Amino acid sequence: MLKRLLDIAGSLFGILLTWPIWAAAAVWIKLNSPGPVFYRGWRVGRGGKLFRIFKFRTMVVDAERTGVSSTSDEDSRITRVGRWLRKYKIDELPQLLNVLRGEMSLVGPRPEVPRYVELYTEEERAILTIRPGITDWASLWNADEGAVLAGVEDPDRAYELWIRPTKLRLQLEYVRRHSVWIDVKIIIYTLIKIFRKDWLPKELASYGRPEAPKQRMAA
Numbered sequence: 001m002l003k004r005l006l007d008i009a010g011s012l013f014g015i016l017l018t019w020p021i022w023a024a025a026a027v028w029i030k031l032n033s034p035g036p037v038f039y040r041g042w043r044v045g046r047g048g049k050l051f052r053i054f055k056f057r058t059m060v061v062d063a064e065r066t067g068v069s070s071t072s073d074e075d076s077r078i079t080r081v082g083r084w085l086r087k088y089k090i091d092e093l094p095q096l097l098n099v100l101r102g103e104m105s106l107v108g109p110r111p112e113v114p115r116y117v118e119l120y121t122e123e124e125r126a127i128l129t130i131r132p133g134i135t136d137w138a139s140l141w142n143a144d145e146g147a148v149l150a151g152v153e154d155p156d157r158a159y160e161l162w163i164r165p166t167k168l169r170l171q172l173e174y175v176r177r178h179s180v181w182i183d184v185k186i187i188i189y190t191l192i193k194i195f196r197k198d199w200l201p202k203e204l205a206s207y208g209r210p211e212a213p214k215q216r217m218a219a
Contacts, residue, residue: 002180003105010106010187011099018093025056025090032081035061038094043111046131051103053111054094058082075146075155086146089194095134107183108133109171116164127171130178135190138170140201142210143193163210170207 015022026037040052041064063077078086085091098104104111111132120127142163152158174182189201200209 007099007105011096014096028081033079044117054097056091058091105131105133107186136174138167141204
């Protein structure tokens, strides 16, 4: 109950604090490329229930039809405005609406697309017992996935081999040991990470930095 109250208060405060950024981003997106302001892709939430995530659109319309889920910074589907929005994580702000609606939490495992949830082991399905979140330990560990996947010929395969395993370990770690204090700590760490991209919390030091070895992916 306390977590849900904090989610409601935090999302309302976040929306009120950042609404000028929302307005500017919306106008910029509409001026830069044809299509809607928001991206509404399907994600898997608590209990395996599907919901539509809110994000500012950073790619061309119907980009998902290519069948590629993972996105590198060099992806040609990303719009000019989209690159800037992704760099500063502004595209994630509309997820505060998902939090307000009860589909997401401020802190929790990042919601996954259905195709990857289908691959969950019985142990990994524990991730679906709590609301997905805007940020978590895995988000801090892999804060710039686009840069990690840049130059990789097959981003989806790179994600599956070099990012997803550690991401799942960290998400399970959060599920087993989450608390209000840990949520507050992760939120603070996330704000620091926005301005210090190379910084890594001490709790994640043993995991190293995410890598997708380009020479191995090309093999």
